[in-house]
Amino acid sequence: MTEGFQPRRRGGAVATFSGFEADLLRSLASQLIELLRDEAAVPTTAVDPFEALLDFSGPTNEPEDPVLARLFPSAYRGDAEAAGEFRRYTEAQLRSGKAATAGAVIDTLEDAGLPEQLDEEALTIDVELEQDDALAWMKAITDMRLALATRLGIEEGDEERWEELPEDDPRSHVHDIYDWLAYLQETLVRSLGG
Amino acid sequence: MPVEYDESQLDDLTAADRPWQTVVWNDPVNLMSYVTFVFQQYFGFSRRKAEKLMLEVHHDGRSIVSSGSREEMERDVQAMHEYGLWATLEKADD
Numbered sequence A: 001m002t003e004g005f006q007p008r009r010r011g012g013a014v015a016t017f018s019g020f021e022a023d024l025l026r027s028l029a030s031q032l033i034e035l036l037r038d039e040a041a042v043p044t045t046a047v048d049p050f051e052a053l054l055d056f057s058g059p060t061n062e063p064e065d066p067v068l069a070r071l072f073p074s075a076y077r078g079d080a081e082a083a084g085e086f087r088r089y090t091e092a093q094l095r096s097g098k099a100a101t102a103g104a105v106i107d108t109l110e111d112a113g114l115p116e117q118l119d120e121e122a123l124t125i126d127v128e129l130e131q132d133d134a135l136a137w138m139k140a141i142t143d144m145r146l147a148l149a150t151r152l153g154i155e156e157g158d159e160e161r162w163e164e165l166p167e168d169d170p171r172s173h174v175h176d177i178y179d180w181l182a183y184l185q186e187t188l189v190r191s192l193g194g
Numbered sequence B: 001m002p003v004e005y006d007e008s009q010l011d012d013l014t015a016a017d018r019p020w021q022t023v024v025w026n027d028p029v030n031l032m033s034y035v036t037f038v039f040q041q042y043f044g045f046s047r048r049k050a051e052k053l054m055l056e057v058h059h060d061g062r063s064i065v066s067s068g069s070r071e072e073m074e075r076d077v078q079a080m081h082e083y084g085l086w087a088t089l090e091k092a093d094d
Helices: A017-034 A049-054 A066-071 A080-111 A130-152 A159-165 A170-191 B005-019 B030-044 B046-062 B072-081
Strands: A011-018 A124-129 B021-025 B062-068 B086-091
Touching: A011 A017, A011 A049, A011 A170, A017 A080, A017 A124, A017 A130, A017 A170, A066 A130, A066 B021, A080 A124, A080 B072, A124 B062, A130 B030, A159 A170, A170 B021, A170 B030, B005 B030, B005 B046, B021 B046, B030 B046, B030 B062, B046 B086, B062 B072, B072 B086
Parallel strands: none
Antiparallel strands: A011 A124, B021 B062, B021 B086
16 A cells, blocks of 8 residues: 655655556546536637637536536625626636646556556556646545545545444445545645645 | 716726635535645745634635735636635625
């Protein structure tokens, strides 16, 4: 099991993952990208700059999927019109930004030697992150945690509830992954001096 | 170009001068260390100030992290959403 991130001498952070852990991170990042690309709320992107200026087709309603609703919360409370306008101009950009940070995680892992199909159990993956990559990882880990927390229905101060789940409950396993991501995040923040 | 302003436009003009603020809300997911880090990283706050605001979020449920024009606050809210923090903007006198 990984010891999490350590500070890198020239700034940034390093970590060593087992093949299984690296594969798990890639799978979470891929699922996030798929959810973010869910066509329902993605506006068509006009190529022509004139058309682009006239393209007001961004979404104005909160996404139906609760994970997306958490990732893109309403910017104005109690003002649906202002919230809709904000969403129209920002959500597409936020979506592609989040997909890009999740993509950066996948790229790092694959560049560090994670094969497309993991079949060698003893594989270890050494990850070295420059400051910018480390920030992308931090954001992506946050999004993964927000997604898992939303699916699990995590609430403030409910730790006991999760500890009491029987081990064969699938939510127990997902909650372990959620906790593991918190550990990664904590060590990554600390590695960057936070 | 409008030659005369009606009352609602005048309201808009004065509202434009009124400060807006960015509010970050507590959530059960984001780590205290991460929230502090984001406040330092994005706003350039000292660690001390970032921690103070983070604790406000944690204990009071919300904290005002920046104030300024509506456009600036929309930019800050968007940035907070990029970092996965739950943020909204509101008029300063709300």
